[in-house]
Amino acid sequence: MKFDAVLIEPRRARMEAEGLWPGKTLLDYFEDCLREKPQAVALTSIVTATGDRRDLTWTELDALSWRVAAGLRRLGLGRDDVLACQLSNSWELVALYIGCRKLGVVFNPVMPIFREHELLFMLKHGEAKAFVVPKLFRGFDHETMAESMRPDLPDLRHVIVAGGDGPNSFDALLLDPALEVGADLRAVSARDRGDANDVCQLIYTSGTTGEPKGVMHTANTMYSNLVAYADRLHLGADDTVLMFSPMAHQTGFMYGFLMPVMLCARMILMDSWDKDLAARLIQDERVSFTMASTPFLMDLTSAVEEGATDPSSLRIFLCAGTAIPGPLVERAQRILDAKVISAWGMTENGAVTVVAPEDPDERSVQTDGFALPGMELQIRDPDGMPLGPGQEGELFVRGCSNFAGYLKRPQWNATDAEGWFDTGDIARMDEQGYIRICGRSKDVIIRGAENIPVVEVEALLYKHPAVQQVAIVAYPDERLGERACAFIVPxxxxxIDLPAMVNFLSGLHLAKQYFPERLEIRDRLPSTASGKIQKFALRNELRAEYEAMKK
Incomplete structure (x- = not known):
């Protein structure tokens, strides 16, 4: 694979001169951990449904990752090849990524919720040579799905099945005791592992283009963010990080995996969410930090209150993805006795703005934080002119953690000659530099921190024989922040009704989390004189209905 990481070179000299790019890779940090505390527990991996757990020291994790690297090399994977991974949070995912980096293989995490519709595009666009899936997850047979797609994926050579028992299983292909982990493999690793400016992660994000965009990141773009983030939150080697947000998102991947390795801190991974289990883990394992969206904070607060567990070790719950309701912050801090902190970021940048632990509690209610070191913010009017404090406008960011570009789509990089990236968000900034996200200039719905690709779903619904016109917009939801409503003119x-719409989208193998959860049938949709649908009018209608119901 040839990676067109065009956003790296124009800023490399400045980032290095100012010390904003650490110049260290995951393997550099991992080897620090091996030297400093080889027998300390690095990772606890828990299967929520069964309670099964596996604890691994740094030394044990290193041995597993070398075995994985040997297996990948035997399969013919090497530097700049892409490996797609659909595993949930697990020790296998961690060992797999470390093994990939030992060979310079680029890691492409994809969400377990994705089905053929999303995966066929991502794996073909990314030219994935191997695809690692669970045999079963939440009752769905991922192996059968993956095998069914192979005829349409000319670059895909191997499907590797975690939890499988055949010759294509994770154990047989990547953990085979017969694999030779010797001097030859270590020499290949020294040659091919690459440096901190090589693309190491390819991760897809939904947007407004009608297709997912392949975000390219390097160790420098990710770790420049993590260094500043951990410093802002005063996190260190003595912390224990609990992660239940999926590691196929940057929240789970960067802050539940890469950051603990950087800190030489212990990570605890849950493969799926269970509020009562999370509360017990915080108590029993003395968890001090976690990060997730608002629904998880609501659930955890209730679990601690109902189960009478002891959350006293938890110092910080960082909440991102949507505004945190004031009453929830007050209740959570009272019951969890932890600091609830707000933040804002994107797949393209990681966390960009974060409230400091020393800030008053209302900062996390009223703002989304202020810029981390190495990042700059600018609010612009529609003509591109900077706006003053308190004025709403389009949010642009630039700096050390900005991504390396969209794979094969540089025309969508949305980054100008001065390095400013158009986030697609509407925001305002106060005189102290704290921002508040007010909305989006682009057509995206965020449901429980999961971006719904509106344009893509609308395009699919236009294929339905009964649909003449469709518009999908967000409507408020107390738990998830937003849900999706489809307005359809038959x-x-x-x-067409809601069950028929759901059945149609199911037949197209769209991820269920992308389905509109509400359907409104109309004779016509509000539009401009040129025929453009006025989605703002539909959103305002739904919001007015929501506000009326709350009274």
Whole structure:
């Protein structure tokens, strides 16, 4: 694979001169941990449904990752090849990524919720040579799905099945005791592992283009963020990090995996969410930090209150993805006795703004934090002119953690000659530099921190024989922040209802989390004189209905 990481070179000299790019890779940090505390527990991996757990020291994790690297090399994977991974949070995912980096293989995490519709595009666009899936996860047979896609994926050579028992299983292909981990493999690793400016992660994000965008990151773009983030939050080697947000998102991947390795801190991974288990883990394992979206904070607070567990070790719950309601912050801090901190970021940048632990509690209610060191913010009017404090406008960011570009789509990089990236968000900034995200200039719905690709779902619904016109917009939801509502104008003499819409999208193998959860049938949709649908009018209608219900 040839990676067109065009956003790296124009800023490399400045980032290095100012010390904003650490110049260290995951393997550099991992080897620090091996030297400093080889027998300390690095990772606890828990299967929520069964309670099964596995504890691994740094030394044990190193041995497993070398075995994985040997297995990948035997399969023919090497530097700049792409490996796609659909595993949930697990020790296998961690060992797999470390093994990939030992060979210079680029890691492409994909969400377990994705089905053929999303995966066929991502794996083909990313030219994935191997695809690692669970045999079963939440009752779904991922192996059968993966095998069914192979005829449409000419670059895909191997499907590797975690939890499988055949010759294509994770154990047989990547953990085979017969694999030779010797001087030859270590020499290949020394040659091919690459440096901190090589693309090491390819991660897809939903947006407004009608197709997912392949975000390229390097060790420098990710670790420049993590160094500043950990410093802002006063995190260190003595912390224990609990992560239940999926590691196929940057929240789980960067802050539940890469950051603990950087800190030489212990990580605890849950493969799926269970509020009562999370509360017990915080108590029993003395968890001090976690990060997730608002629904998780609501659930955890209730679990601690109902189960009478002891959350006293938890210092920080960082909440990102949507505004945190004031009453929730007050209740959570009272019951959890932890600091609830707000933040804002994107797949393209990691966390950009973060409230400091020393800040008053209302900062996390009223703002989304201020810029981390190495990042700059600018609010602009529609003509591109900077706006003053308190004025709403388009949010642009630039700095050390900005991504390396969109794979094969540099025309979408949205970064100008001065390095400013158009986030697509509307925000305002106060005189102290704290921002508040007010909305989006681009057509995206964020449901429980999961971006719904509106344009893509609308395009699929236009294929339904009964649909003449469709518009999908967000409506408020107390738990998830937003949900999706489809407004549909049927063709004359045709009809469609919610079950029919759901069945149609299911037949197209779209991820269920992307389905609109509400359907409104209309004779016509509000539009401009040129025929453009006025989505703001539909959103305002739903918001007014929501506000009326709350009274």
């Amino acid at each position: 063709k004359p003499g045709q009809s």
